[in-house]
Amino acid sequence: xxxxxxxxxxxxxxxxxxxxxxxxxxxxxxxxxxxxxxxxxxxxxxxxxxxxxxxxxxxxxxxxxxxxxxxxxxxxxxxxxxxxxxxxxxxxxxxxxxxxxxxxxxxxxxxxxxxxxxxxxxxxxxxxxxxxxxxxxxxxxxxxxxxxxxxxxxxxxxxxxx
Numbered sequence: 001x002x003x004x005x006x007x008x009x010x011x012x013x014x015x016x017x018x019x020x021x022x023x024x025x026x027x028x029x030x031x032x033x034x035x036x037x038x039x040x041x042x043x044x045x046x047x048x049x050x051x052x053x054x055x056x057x058x059x060x061x062x063x064x065x066x067x068x069x070x071x072x073x074x075x076x077x078x079x080x081x082x083x084x085x086x087x088x089x090x091x092x093x094x095x096x097x098x099x100x101x102x103x104x105x106x107x108x109x110x111x112x113x114x115x116x117x118x119x120x121x122x123x124x125x126x127x128x129x130x131x132x133x134x135x136x137x138x139x140x141x142x143x144x145x146x147x148x149x150x151x152x153x154x155x156x157x158x159x160x161x162x
Contacts, residue, residue, distance in 0.1 A: 001015065001060060002015075003015050005062065005112060005116065007108055007109065007112045008108065009067065010066060010067045011064070011065070011066055011067070011105065011108055011109070012064075012065050012078070013062035013063070013064060013065070013084070013109065013112065013113075014062065014063050014065050014078075014080075015060075015061070015062060015063075016063050019048065019049075019052055019063070019083075020063060020080035022079070022080050022081075022096060023048060023052075023063075023080065023083065023096070024043065024045060024048055025096065026082065026083075026094055026096025026097075027042065027043035027047075027048055027051075027094075027096075028042040028043060029042075029096075029098075030042070031098075032094065032096065032098075034133075035131070035133075035134045035136070035137065036092070036094055038131055038154060052083075055085040055087075055092070056085075058085065058087045058090075059085045059086050059087030059088070059090075060085065060086040060087075060116075061083065061084075061085045062083065062084050062085070062086070062113075063080050063082070063083050064080070064081050064082040064083060064084060064093075064095070064105065064109055065078045065079060065080055065081065066078070066079060066081045066097075066100060066105065080096075081095060081096055081097040081100050081105070082094050082095040082096045082097070082100075082105070082106075082109075083096070084109055084110075084113065086113045086116060086117060088122070088126070089126050089128060090126060090127060090128035091110065091113060091125060091126065091127050092127075092128070093106055093109060093110065093137075093140075101136060102136065104143075106136075106137075106140040107140050107143045107144050110140065110141065110144040110146075111144050111145075113125070114144065114145070114160060114162060117162055118162040122162055123161065123162055124159055124160065124161055124162060125146070125159065125160045125162060126157065126158065126159045126160075127141055127146060127157060127158040127159070128157060129152045129154070129155045129156070129157055130148075130155050130156055130158060131154050131155040132154060132155050132156070134155070138156075141158050141160075144160065145160045146158040146159060146160040147159065147160070
């Protein structure tokens with residue numbers, strides 16, 4: 001498994017031994033938690049570590065990094081802005097930096113991971129559940145070629161043929 005998946009000059013996925021320091025703040029924001037978990041209870045450092053351990057055991061856990069635009073500098077300036085996990089039955093993604101939402105970061109990450117899944121021999125990518133109120137995620141996955149296929153108690157499961 002590669003250590004880095006380059007998506008574009010300004011976006012990449014990175015495998016890290018430990019979560020970036022920014023990660024805890026993503027999971028303490030009530031609005032983000034409502035979209036991701038369907039509740040607003042902030043994560044503790046211990047809960048975040050358990051979640052990342054669980055995701056790592058189920059699939060490929062990646063941290064999303066965006067490059068800060070510094071004129072004339074194309075070598076550095078990367079910062080963690082979210083996380084995503086490629087699992088056989090799910091593709092959970094969080095764009096932790098609100099100013100990067102609705103800028104197609106999620107769609108580009110999902111598209112890159114669909115290519116990764118195809119390279120691994122998968123025939124389908126799935127999302128376990130997108131809540132009915134999470135319209136932004138519905139738009140993101142729809143734009144990446146996913147379609148809803150099954151109702152859940154609070155949302156819908158999505159999939160895309162690869």
